Every structure is written in structure tokens, then in C-alpha cells.
Amino acid sequence: MGLAWQQGPLSTRAVGQFLTAQPLPDRVLFAEPLWRRMRVRFDGAWVADSEDVVLLHEPNHYPVAYFPIADVRDGLLVPEAKATNHREFGRTKWFTARSGDKQVPRAAWQYTDLPEYADILRDRVAFAWRAMDAFYEEDERIVGHAADLYHRNDIRQTSRHLVVRDGDRIVADTRRPVVLYESGFAPRWYVPRDDVDQSALAPVDGQTFCPYKGLASYYDIGDSKRGAWSYLDAWPEVARVSGLVSFEPDIVDVYLDDRKLALEPGQTVTPHGIDRGLDPSEMPARAGTE
Incomplete structure (x- = not known):
């Protein structure tokens, strides 16, 4: 989230509010x-x-x-x-x-x-x-x-207990998840591959792009479509999540310290994809001149 797009404070879909006696104009540039x-x-x-x-x-x-x-x-x-x-x-x-x-x-x-x-x-x-x-x-x-x-990303290591289930099946179980705090969004929890049942992840076509993290690949989990994603080669600024897997709590069951997570209100992310004219060939070796 940035200052004026998605759920930013100057967006028309802001998740926060300005505490002012008089309402702000509908549009603030x-x-x-x-x-x-x-x-x-x-x-x-x-x-x-x-x-x-x-x-x-x-x-x-x-x-x-x-x-x-x-x-x-x-x-x-x-x-x-x-x-x-x-x-x-x-x-x-x-x-x-x-x-x-x-x-x-x-x-x-x-x-x-x-x-x-x-x-x-x-x-x-x-x-x-x-x-x-x-x-x-x-x-x-x-x-x-x-x-x-x-717009910024902060990444922290934690020892909290995170479990992901697809019905009765345990898809992930870890006490070493990484949490990514992205400005304006609820925390996203990333799991090391060694703590994920790889056979539960079915790669699917269709990637999205984040200018701050890189190209995201998606996985189906059983009948749960695109229930997980991974930045296989994340930008250097967020390299700590490269290859780790994150799970969508409104698609699969994600438990943090035995508390079931839910998608927070207003947290819908507008993905960048090929339909926006963004070319995956732009992704590799972005540093340096051409």
C-alpha cells in the first residue's frame, strides 16, 4: 500500500481515518x-x-x-x-x-x-x-x-507456532515462521519450505507482480484454488522471504498459536499481472543498465 493507492490514507478506500473536526475533500492530491x-x-x-x-x-x-x-x-x-x-x-x-x-x-x-x-x-x-x-x-x-x-516492508523472525490445514490434512507446521509487515496491510506469515508438505502444493499458471517484492507464483491446495504463494526470487530488499511459502487465510485454515486467522477487512490486494501490461521479462536482473 502506498500513500494514495489501494488502501492508502489518500485513497478513496483508505482503511484508516483522519481525525479532523471537518471532513476532508473527497479527493486530496x-x-x-x-x-x-x-x-x-x-x-x-x-x-x-x-x-x-x-x-x-x-x-x-x-x-x-x-x-x-x-x-x-x-x-x-x-x-x-x-x-x-x-x-x-x-x-x-x-x-x-x-x-x-x-x-x-x-x-x-x-x-x-x-x-x-x-x-x-x-x-x-x-x-x-x-x-x-x-x-x-x-x-x-x-x-x-x-x-x-x-510503502515499506519490514520482516521479522519469530518462534510462534503456525499451522496450516486443508481439512484434516496438515499442510504446514512450523515454529520458525517469518512475518512480513507491509505498510497498511495485515501481517503476512511465510513458512520455510522444509516445514511445508510439498506434495500438498500444486503449482498453477498465472503470476502476479509486486514492485516491492518481485514476481509471485501460486499454488492450489487440494480444492482450494491459489491458496498459497511464494516469491521464488524476491527482490534483494525482501530476500528473507525468497522461496518461503505464505498461505491465504480466507482460502485455507491458518492457525497462529492456536488462533485461527482471517482475512482482515479492507485488506483485499489489487494484484499486478499480465493484464496490466507488466512483462515478466522485466523481472530478472533489474539492477544495472541495459
């Missing part, structure tokens, strides 16, 4: 300096490179990076004739990205009639994520969307 060097590649070349990026958090959207026009390669962006209108920011000008024989329509946009309160976005452009070859912070590739500064 937040922009801030990224404080990181960000670069963009297109047609095999660097086309934007800036240490002055602004990150926009808009309700129910992933964060979007806005680059100063001065930090974008001259001649890359060709204005399109048709404009659209943003509900808060007004007229939106669109650009085709052109480099050599390659051109991609609606590859970038700019707000050209900004109200004074949104002046932080003036003379900046944002790139459509899938229109570009890749985005980088320094020399490390960022996939999925711009990194949300308010």
Missing part, C-alpha cells in the same frame, strides 16, 4: 520532491535525466514522476493535436515520443493551464510508464511504477 536522481530510456538511449523530479500522489493511482521539461532530450516529444482535461489541473497536453524511426503516441503529458495551488507541476512532463523502455533511479531499474516513498 499530494505532490513532493522525489529527492532521487531518476532517468528514462527510450529507443535504447537516455532521454530524461533529472535530480529535480516531483512525485504526484493522486487518489487510486500509482505515484507518477514529473520531470522538468529542461531535463528531457530536445526533439523527443512531439505535441499531439488532441488535448484532454484533468478534473483538478485543467488542460492536458499530450505528446508522441519520437526517436529515429520509432514513435509512440500518448507517451507523455503536461498540464498547461495549472491553477496556482498546483504550481509545483508547472513546466513538467510525465511519461507513460509502458511507453518508455525503462525507468531508473541512478543505475538501478525501477519496474511497475515510480517508487512510493510511503
